[in-house]
Amino acid sequence: MTPTHHHPAAVVDGAPVWPHEIDARLARMRAADGGDRLPDPSSAEGRQLRRWTTQVVVLERLFEAAAAGLPPGVAGPAIRQVVPDGVAAVELGSMTTAALTRSEAGRRVYAHVASAYPGGHAKRRAFLDWLAPRLHRVELGPGYEHPADPRQPDAEHRH
Template sequence: MNGRTADSVPAALVGGVPVARERVDVVLAMVPARDREVRPEGQARAERQRRRWATQVVVADELARRACAARGLAPPPREAPARPPAVSGTEVADLGSIIAVTLAHSPAARTLLAALEAEQRVPEEAVREYYDRNPDRFLTPEALRRGVDPYGGAEPGDFLPYDAVHDVVVRELRRALGRQAFFDWLDRARADVEYMPGHEHPGDPSHPDHEHRH
């Protein structure tokens, strides 16, 4: 490829600028492989998909760095990780493994997410609607102990007052809106990425062993 050695071939190009494969290797080293496959061909396939997955984490980090620079945000410097980033199963379920690990791995991604979240405005009617639609989330501790059914037979006093939980609901809705804004930003930003062979998105149907799980 243009006279470059195999070692110098990048994992991807972001806006035409190479993203080094060594950054992908760092993510792979941080997140150990899971032994889900026992046959050699299965292990090879899993490792190919793992590299593609790790490339997505690195690309998202690079895109977040650029977005922070464009916004005048200064993420804290990344320190060499002493252990793999802590990612809970809930975070993976809510965000997908790529974004969950990106946020654990990338100070720039966390800084950008915080900025996007701070920009969100939550209408009062959305707060009220959430409170009215989710009575099970606002039972008092006493009502929970008594096993009160929030959808039948509950009394007004069995629920925490709207004013008492208003700010908590606002924070929760703002967090959800911020995450959606982050997803939308990443989808748009990825349009400027070119992946090298072996580093395509795991769900890219152009390679034969693609998969749709993140």
């Protein structure tokens, strides 16, 4: 379905994420070094990039809300401490990794959630377990569905 600028791209805990916010993020990505290699916005790949970017913004919003409730003094570690290698990036997934890279609030939440766990994999698993139920508080608008949602027309993974 084609997105409309009259309806939110997503709603996170009742707060809208407007299409112009997603458009602005994509414009910054296109203006950055290498942005000319991004897919044409009207192509299937370009629409999937819009959906992927929406997911990153939604995650950042969830992280910001959670970080607001953290006790004082919980610092956000450097991204290399959260995602030290490709294995960690695969475990977390590309959207979560991107959101954590951009979001100091997300890294603060990660540190808080994962603090009781000894190893990297256990920390990442605990964080993903924390994140999963929070994703149910997100509503995605038409044209902003999850990139892997088989109901959207550009989904590449079908059974």
